[in-house]
Amino acid sequence: MKHDSGSRKVLMIGLDGLDPDFLERHRHELPVLKSLMEEGASGKLRSTIPPFSLAAWPTAMSGMNPARTGVTCLPEDDFNWSVPPLNSQSIKVPLIWDVVGLNDKKVAVVNVPLTYPPSPVNGFMISGFLTPNRATDFTWPPEFRLELSPGYETSFDFMQHEVDREFFLKRLYLLTRKQFENVEELIKKKPWDLFIYVVSGTDWIQHYFCKDQGLPGWEESEAIMLDYFREIDAFLGRLRRSVDSSTTIVILSDHGFGKVPSSFVYLNHWLKEKNYLTFRGSLSASVKNYLSRHLRS
Template sequence: MPIFKKSKGKKKICVIGLDGVPYSLLIELARTGLMSTIARLIDSGHLHQMRASLPEISAVSWTNFMTGTNPGNHGIFGFLDFKPGTYDLRIPNFLDVKVDTIWDILTQSGYKSIVINQPSTYPARRINGVMISGFVAVDLSRSVYPPALFSTLEQMGYQIDVDSAKVAENPALLWPELSKTMASHQKALNYFWEQDWDFFEFVITGTDRLHHFLWSAYQDKSHPAHQAFLDFYQQIDRIIAKIIAGFKKLNESEDSLFILSDHGFTGISQEVYLNAWLEKEGYLSFTTPSPKSLNEISPKSVAFALDPNRIYLNLENKFPGGLVSRSQKKEIKAEIAQKLLQLEYNGQKVIRQVFKAEEIYKGKYSSLGPDLLAVSYPGFDLKGSLKKKEIFGRSYLQGMHTWDDAFFWAAEDYGPDLAIEDVASLILKKVK
């Protein structure tokens, strides 16, 4: 990595993101010697176990990270959300984020930021510096600010993400897709590292894709892809080592370096279809045998779920066919939560905790979100599908997200009670 001339007397800040990498996995890979850089960082600083957002998905968790707040304030509740006042769904994007991001605040402080592959920033918008959106970015030309850099990225063969649809059809494509994406991101890393910046952020998202498709390759030592899984993590360890070496050449110490994930991961034992459960419990019914959308719920419906674990009451004044009144809300929420906690699969409890929205969301947009959020025991992957008639089932996916096993590495110890929305203010304390 080329030496960059230190300029302007600002303290440089570097953030590395590892999408979907659990604290527990990093500890294991450091202990076994596979990730020697992480092992050294654990000795020299603090690896914190951290809570992700709820739901524990990238769209929400990374938005908590970049805004330093929760969905009640920033307005992003999931990859999908209702069009207000309807049962129609839409995909919220970066323009829906209702508060300043960490890069806006850095811009106001005169900091120049370079951000590569940050999930949930599509379409890329103006910051002082460079923004390259990560998934769910659909069009590279709208994934980069300033737009003039589009041709530079195109020439690099920049690929935003692994083509998950292609890999779902043909699992053999996972490794070539991962290496193509990683190689193009590393080219961008090398190119932009040489530019003028005060804040540099690089996010690796192939980790989440690998875990969804091949988590069992890590858990099962006899799995044909076990070594490839470990090799992938060794490659990540080398990338981290290279970034740190480059950062130190700028005469910056590790006290302005931060590494984090947006949620944890574990293996799937069963997928759990919350709408099928709500149907069986009598809270949800449809006017058609194979409903395609929530527009087909019957007028008697009391509640429905959106991916992955968001339960909405069919509230009057919120939904067009809403029948649950404000005065019934508390009681119905308590009843559904109580029943969910009783749900079992082969004698095992499925749901660990059910949060009322007001325990998670604070802010003026809170009422747009769900009423309940269910957290499962590891292995039970909650889903909001409308297509399933049975409560339990399996798909080609092997790994699922976890809520309280994300990680945050920093030189300083910030204590045991850390959530991803706390990270922005810790980083911004380094701004001089």
């Protein structure tokens, strides 16, 4: 696709759970990611508290912390993803595609977690992780789903531990390649100024295979994950070649991967519970005081 010299487009690819340490270990085996890091700006980002996808993606897409987005935790009921208590309506702030769309720019939003049910946008949206199984209302506009190739899926039950390794990998690669096929076609054929696509499989494969370095089976698991990331790297290479040099490419992740502590302590909350910490006045009073101080002529 060739763009007018005056137009500036942004292609944003989210790699859910991409760990910077994993990337550093294997950057020479992932040439496209390596090239993007060396030719552009790169660095480690601090995730949200808690560092979970459903809290982090709304923050990444809004620039606001979980207290403001309204999404602060995981779904309830011990990872029962089939009946999610969270959805796109849980998000209480405008997201980047809302702002861009209001400025008469075309947006494409594909597979971003917590976008079901899809909201009206100036362009199109395909909802992502936590879209209910067998849902047919996962696109905006609703009829846009008819433009996707048969077999397109948003997710599968990757957290079911009874799923064996071979079946998991087969389903993961099938879903990933089908999404890539559709994304590549949409980038070429649809008008857009901002295109956002999140690869969820990078998170899922690490949930299934990630081990602490040095533990039995670590090298085998690392190799399996690296094979999948090579697939991602090749996809990024195709995308890079499909856009012109004026397009800004952004690669981002919502969190890394590593050993999770058995519990979290939020110090201010604990201090308040034990009556060691009190807040001065009510929230409404604090807001009024703030406004009176900063709005004086």
